[in-house]
Amino acid sequence: MAVYKKTYRPYEGALTARWSRLLVIPRYAFEDLHRRKFLTTFFFASFLYPLVCAIIIYVQHNASALSLIGAQGAQHLISINVVFFLSLLGWQSMMALFLAAFVGPGQVSPDLANNALALYLARPFSRTEYVLGKMSVLLILLSLMTWVPGLLLFGLESYLEGWSWAVDHARIASGLFFGAWIWILLLALLALALSAWVKWRAAAGTLMFGVFFVASAFGAVINGIERTNWGHLFNISYLVGSVWVWLFEGGQPTTNGAIFFRAPRGETLPLWTSWVGLAALALVCFFMLARKIRGAEVIR
Amino acid sequence: MPENDSFIAGMSGVRFVRLMAELAGLPRSEALERAHEAFFYVGLGEVRYRALGTYSLGMKQAAKLAQAIAHGPKLLFLDEPTNGLDPPARLRMIQLIQEIRDHGDLHLIVSSHLLRDVEECCDEVLILKDGSIAAFCNLEEERRANRRFLEMETRGELNGNFVEAIRALGCETAPGAQGRLKVVLPDGLEIRRLYEIAAAQEVQIRRLNHRRDSLEDIFLKAMEAADGRL
Numbered sequence: 001m002a003v004y005k006k007t008y009r010p011y012e013g014a015l016t017a018r019w020s021r022l023l024v025i026p027r028y029a030f031e032d033l034h035r036r037k038f039l040t041t042f043f044f045a046s047f048l049y050p051l052v053c054a055i056i057i058y059v060q061h062n063a064s065a066l067s068l069i070g071a072q073g074a075q076h077l078i079s080i081n082v083v084f085f086l087s088l089l090g091w092q093s094m095m096a097l098f099l100a101a102f103v104g105p106g107q108v109s110p111d112l113a114n115n116a117l118a119l120y121l122a123r124p125f126s127r128t129e130y131v132l133g134k135m136s137v138l139l140i141l142l143s144l145m146t147w148v149p150g151l152l153l154f155g156l157e158s159y160l161e162g163w164s165w166a167v168d169h170a171r172i173a174s175g176l177f178f179g180a181w182i183w184i185l186l187l188a189l190l191a192l193a194l195s196a197w198v199k200w201r202a203a204a205g206t207l208m209f210g211v212f213f214v215a216s217a218f219g220a221v222i223n224g225i226e227r228t229n230w231g232h233l234f235n236i237s238y239l240v241g242s243v244w245v246w247l248f249e250g251g252q253p254t255t256n257g258a259i260f261f262r263a264p265r266g267e268t269l270p271l272w273t274s275w276v277g278l279a280a281l282a283l284v285c286f287f288m289l290a291r292k293i294r295g296a297e298v299i300r
Numbered sequence: 301m302p303e304n305d306s307f308i309a310g311m312s313g314v315r316f317v318r319l320m321a322e323l324a325g326l327p328r329s330e331a332l333e334r335a336h337e338a339f340f341y342v343g344l345g346e347v348r349y350r351a352l353g354t355y356s357l358g359m360k361q362a363a364k365l366a367q368a369i370a371h372g373p374k375l376l377f378l379d380e381p382t383n384g385l386d387p388p389a390r391l392r393m394i395q396l397i398q399e400i401r402d403h404g405d406l407h408l409i410v411s412s413h414l415l416r417d418v419e420e421c422c423d424e425v426l427i428l429k430d431g432s433i434a435a436f437c438n439l440e441e442e443r444r445a446n447r448r449f450l451e452m453e454t455r456g457e458l459n460g461n462f463v464e465a466i467r468a469l470g471c472e473t474a475p476g477a478q479g480r481l482k483v484v485l486p487d488g489l490e491i492r493r494l495y496e497i498a499a500a501q502e503v504q505i506r507r508l509n510h511r512r513d514s515l516e517d518i519f520l521k522a523m524e525a526a527d528g529r530l
Contacts, residue, residue, distance in 0.1 A: 008341060010405045011334065011372025015325035024322045028315075114353075115306045116316075119367060122302075123324045 021125060025133030026140065029107065033137075039102055043141065046095040050149035053088055054156060056080075061160040080157050082248050083255055085172050088150055089244065090258025093183050096142045097212065103141065104191020105204030107134045112292065113199045121295035131192065131289060138188040147180035175248035183240055186278060189285035196292035212236050229267045236281065237261045239274040246271055301368040303379040303411075305360060309353030314339055316352055317367045324371035331370070338366035342396060358389040365393070369400060376400070379411045390417075397421045415515040425515060427522040435522035442518065449511035450491070454479040455504035462501040466494060479506075 033039050056078055059065050078084065111117045120130055154173050158166035166173070191208060198204040215234045222231030232238045241257030249255070257263050308316055314335045321331035339348040342362040347355070352363060361381065368376055381397060382390045398421060401408050410421050418425060419439065427435040454462070463473055463481070470486035485491070491508070498505050 008369065008400045008403050009372070011326065011330070013330055014327065016322075016327055018325075021323055021325060024319065028319055110308050110310060114309055115302065115304055116308045118302050119306050119320055120323060123320065123371075125323050 018124065022129050022133050022136070025130070026137045029134070029137040032106070033103060033141075039099070042099060042102070043145070046092065046099065046145050047149065049091050049095075050088065050153060053084070053149075053153050057153060057157050057160065080161070081169075082172060085150060085154065085176055086244065086248055086255060086258040088153065089146065089176060089179055090241075090261050092146045092149065093180070093240075093258075094260045096145045096184060096187060097208070099141060099145065100138055100187040100191045101205040101208040104138055104188070104208065105195045105198070105201045107137060108192055108195040108293070109199045109201055109204060112196060117293065118295050127290075127293050127295075131293060134192055135188045138191060139184060142184035142187060143180070146184060147177050150176035150180060171250065172248060175244065179240075179244040179247045182243060182278065186236070186240070186282060186285075189282055189289070193285040193288035196289055223267075229269055232263070232267065232269055233273060233277045236278075238263050239277045242268065242271060242274045243278065301364045301376070301378045301381060303383055306364060307352040307355075307360060310351055312349050313344060313352055313355070313363050313366070314348040317363070317370050320367040321370040324373070326371050334370045334372070335366075338370040339363075341369075342366045343392065357384045358386065361385060361389070361393065365396060373406060375407050375409070377409050377411070380414075381410065381412070382414060382417050394420050415519055419515045425518070427519055429523060435518060437518055439515070448485045448487075450483040450485065450494075451507075451509045451511060452481045452483055452494075452505060453507040454481060454498070455506050462498060462503045465497045465501060469493060469497075 057080060060078065060080065111120065117130075121127065151173060154166070154169075154176060190211060191204075194204045194207050194211075195201075198207055216237060219231035219234030219238075222234070223229060224231075237260055238257075241261030242263045244261060245253045245255060245257055245263070256265050256268075311319070314332075317338055318331045318335035321334055322328060326334065336345075336348065339345050342365050344359060344362050344366065347359065352360065355363060361383070365378075365381065368378070378397065382393050385393055394417060397408070397410070400406070401421065408421070410418060412418050422439065424436070424438050426433060463475060466483065467473055469489055471489070472484040474482040476482065483494070494508075495505065
């Protein structure tokens with residue numbers, strides 16, 4: 001089948017390992033994303049906040065730098081504590097939502113729009129591998145935006161403050177890691193599920209914001225009308241925020257969440273309801289994906 | 301190769317085929333090389349960098365064939381491969397399928413309601429009705445059997461001696477009206493012998509045809525219900 005011969009020839013070369021074929025999907029997706037200049041710019045711009053945080057941590061531990069700018073007492077203005085890292089996670093997670101809304105809808109919908117999914121699944125490639133491959137694009141990008149810079153900053157602070165600080169505040173590191181993973185898994189699932197159901201990319205992206213903002217507004221209306229706090233179950237940022245607080249501080253919280261992910265004081269729900277709410281949302285996403293990610297419709 | 305459109309509209313043809321080849325297990329460089337080869341092979345070499353969404357229907361069919369063969373499969377399913385193609389494109393597609401069948405180390409399964417395409421591409425035919433096998437035949441055997449079945453027209457009333465004489469040669473016969481006669485030749489008997497006997501019996505053979513039991517006849521027979529309706 002050489003180009004100049006124009007004849008068919010069977011393939012007799014080596015095949016790649018079955019597990020490695022999963023990585024083909026993110027590689028192609030990253031090539032596509034790289035061509036979209038806006039997304040590349042947005043992705044790199046999202047590291048501004050962690051960069052500022054890194055400068056703050058560095059300057060706070062560097063007396064000569066502080067005296068150079070004439071701010072000897074400035075280290076007392078900002079404390080490197082739970083609030084500092086929760087704010088970082090909150091801000092980065094909001095950036096992650098925007099990125100997921102831009103990137104996510106383009107993952108599955110082009111494959112479904114013209115029935116290309118059947119060709120993926122006609123190969124030795126399962127539905128699970130397909131979903132994992134597509135999801136890994138978002139998981140990698142969102143990880144780089146959330147827990148990776150968070151843990152790097154935690155490492156920097158530990159290095160400058162001393163390793164005893166790291167041991168004393170190990171819960172912050174685990175909170176950053178697991179808290180970010182809860183958020184990015186939820187975002188990835190929601191983005192893929194919406195992408196699978198809404199073929200128009202722009203509509204799917206808008207719907208992602210809708211799920212977060214309209215649902216929380218709906219919850220606030222329920223709270224207002226019924227004079228209850230249970231409407232917060234529709235508020236995803238509330239659910240995530242309350243879980244984060246527990247992950248960062250355990251049962252004795254000193255804060256009520258992070259920026260954009262705050263639970264209003266006096267309006268708290270039992271923690272288990274937040275876990276159940278998030279699990280229910282994940283299950284709905286799984287169900288939506290399972291309904292749509294099929295090679296062929298089987299009618300019995 | 302599915303019947304319906306199956307492509308990623310915004311992706312170039314060669315990149316799409318390369319992606320599919322990589323998912324089938326080809327290494328990156330091999331997948332790229334074979335994607336280009338497959339595109340040239342199906343006649344789309346000049347448009348391989350164009351987005352698939354801009355292809356015509358015939359080009360999309362060819363691109364689907366390219367993605368199906370790029371990784372050199374051992375078993376190839378083609379579902380209505382000539383669907384929506386104009387006559388030259390259909391001819392080209394049939395030629396490609398025949399070439400793949402003849403040159404490749406692969407088994408080919410063509411699903412089609414266009415029986416002529418099936419006759420041209422396949423050795424064996426399986427006819428399904430309501431999800432069950434209604435008929436299975438080897439086309440070459442059918443053709444061979446057809447060659448032994450003759451329909452003959454003789455002048456005037458059939459001479460009884462002529463019929464007896466050809467029966468003596470081992471032929472099965474079924475006389476009809478107005479000198480018509482159906483004959484099944486035994487193995488090894490040449491048609492020339494019938495003419496010799498006819499000459500000896502002074503019977504004129506005015507017409508002699510091989511039965512042409514096409515795939516369509518086989519299909520119609522298989523689809524026929526017990527009461528004779530389709």
